[in-house]
Amino acid sequence: MEHFQLKRAADVKQALDMATAQTRAASPQGTPSTRFLAGGTTLLDLMKLDVERPAQVIDIHRLPLDKVETLDGGVVTIGATVRNADLANHPLIKTDYSVLSQALLSGASAQLRNMATTGGNLLQRTRCVYFRDTKTPCNKREPGSGCSAIGGFNRNLAILGTSEHCIATNPSDMNVALTALEASVHTEGPEGKRSIAIDDFFLLPGTTPERETSLNAGELITHVTLPAPMPGTRSVYLKLRDRASYEFALASAAVVVTVSSGRIDHVRIALGGVGVRPWRSRDAEAVLLGRAPDATAFRTAAEAALQTARPQSQNGFKVELAKRCIQHALTLATQTA
Template structure:
């Protein structure tokens, strides 16, 4: 681990001021990191993957509440712990897909530390990204992607490029994508509201840039819109083992059936995309249709039509199809 300076912020304004002051000494502000739970950042610092020169501790900031918003939705503070969010009555009652996704992630100990903002900024578990000795365009642009000709069983099949095939590891973000969350950030330049589907970037030729956050911007909270009346939702995660394992394929489904037809449907996938993957193709297949096996198969086929497989992860295409179909079936059966 490289030496770094630690500062503790007591409020949002002070955290932003610390970041702005530190940025004056950096070429692009890339060496400044905010620290909340530390379940990802500290690991990567120990591995010598992350090398911040300044770390700003924000875990004491008053951003740890889950509250009903004026429009009937929910506001989730950036430092709300994953365990608290998963078990919050508002979330369990109105957004069960999010509770299920959070409870399927990591271990109980990690969920007690990990935060909403930190989960959104989780970095890939690609073994080459986490090994500073190996070439990795995400970690060191221009060095190459070792995974394309190497170990790629767990990596992405949707949204990849010739420069990167790393998978986004977050379960929470998949559920929030299906719920059409908005991420709110603040910096010295002001405030921004970012739709979650616009928050994550495809790798393209710049896989080192994973989100639309600018240097010094701090996630303050996330908002979820009011739940669609009568909707049913489910998160289904398929993995190599039952606990503390990342998804090989997962699906978050939010569905409403009215008069025997699907009149609202949102589907997001995890474990198969370079970012939490909203499948509008699958949604288009289902809207207005009877919720039956034929419709679910058509949606699953549409969701994976643009998949690009590597030497070891071709099985994910069929796995993801089945995951989507089972999740849709479960959603129709949810009481």
């Protein structure tokens, strides 16, 4: 582990001032010179592995960003330092945004959920073995060095949104649910405050896989907002994995759906475990709108969702697995609608 400065911020302004004062020159591995620390469940691991080398770490876990509240119009705000366990078990989330509660409870272990935060989960980095092994080439870790996963061990990696430079998956369950819920990520930084739609927050790898989100240097996530729930909406998160607990998804689906008069009049579908970012499928949604919620419609939607899949040498099974995951999630979400 490299030497670094550890500072503790008393408020958001001080955290931003500390980040601004530190040089923003990139480290040798392309990561920002300042990182914010909340739960530390990912950042500390990557620092120990020498993957992340920040010159300065700013502790923000005591900032007043740990509330779940309802705003005017029914919009819900979730602070960046809300713990995953607290969010998953919050009565409002369990009742009105059950897909988010289910996703959080399906991830990691109880101990990790007690530490991990909303902001940290948004910034969770891939579990690709080559990204975490500094002895192997990885464009995400060291731009221009190559992608060892292409032609290497890629069973757990992405089949949607990949490029010739990176096929790593986004590992978060929470992010998939937030995508289906059309969340917005709110930040503060040197240029002021921003609200970023979740679809715009996560970036495709393209030729710059080292850049995973639209955050700028020194920008801090302060909270997430969820639109007010639509009456009659049901939601489900279904996760398929190699073992029942403490395992990342091979394929997962977050479904938010409303059925009226025997027809689907609102649906959002996001996939995990198969995309380089939480993968919203507008093609599948378009197939389902106005149709009766039946097996034929669900299979057609699943086919549409995976039509652009580009499997690698070891993960072709994910195509059919993801299709069946979508079908079953839709069935669960509509079976009593």
